[in-house]
Amino acid sequence: MFMKKIDFKLNKKKIFIIGGVVLALIILIVGLVILVPKFTYSQEKELTKELKDLGKSFYEDYYYNGLAKTDEEKIEFVSRYKDLGIKVSLSNAARVKVNETDEILKKFVNKKTGEECDADSSMITIFPKEPYGVKDYSINVNLVCGFEKETTTTTQKEVQVESNKTSEKTSEKENDKTTKKAQ
Numbered sequence: 001m002f003m004k005k006i007d008f009k010l011n012k013k014k015i016f017i018i019g020g021v022v023l024a025l026i027i028l029i030v031g032l033v034i035l036v037p038k039f040t041y042s043q044e045k046e047l048t049k050e051l052k053d054l055g056k057s058f059y060e061d062y063y064y065n066g067l068a069k070t071d072e073e074k075i076e077f078v079s080r081y082k083d084l085g086i087k088v089s090l091s092n093a094a095r096v097k098v099n100e101t102d103e104i105l106k107k108f109v110n111k112k113t114g115e116e117c118d119a120d121s122s123m124i125t126i127f128p129k130e131p132y133g134v135k136d137y138s139i140n141v142n143l144v145c146g147f148e149k150e151t152t153t154t155t156q157k158e159v160q161v162e163s164n165k166t167s168e169k170t171s172e173k174e175n176d177k178t179t180k181k182a183q
Contacts, residue, residue: 051090059086085140090124117145
């Protein structure tokens, strides 16, 4: 059989084109990997970040600077709360920004359910860290805005069922005692 010899030599122009296409695909893939998480919207994450930023502003701009006159006194005071934490409600943290309090609180609404965040139960807990400077801390956030409603509802139903079972058993025991006393 007769076979043609195929020449696989590529000229420089073709190499640059193939290299450019491969480079463009790599850039596109990396760009998508970086940008896709930014487009996945989570209001709970957004409000958590918003509350954390509010806690940061509260601690750094208001609380820490108003503690005491000297740095040693500030360090001594905040070091007491390293394990317990400094708990601040959403309503108290929002009051620090006097002219913006209402606008801040209006942001904290669960758009899915329309439920406003509970300004007294939504909390920021600030844990001072060594060396206890103005920026030496961590923040935990607890939002009460109805995001956890599905699990809470299930838990309440379970508690109600357990409560009903307990009251039924108690009623049965009381009936048995009453019957024995009557006999």
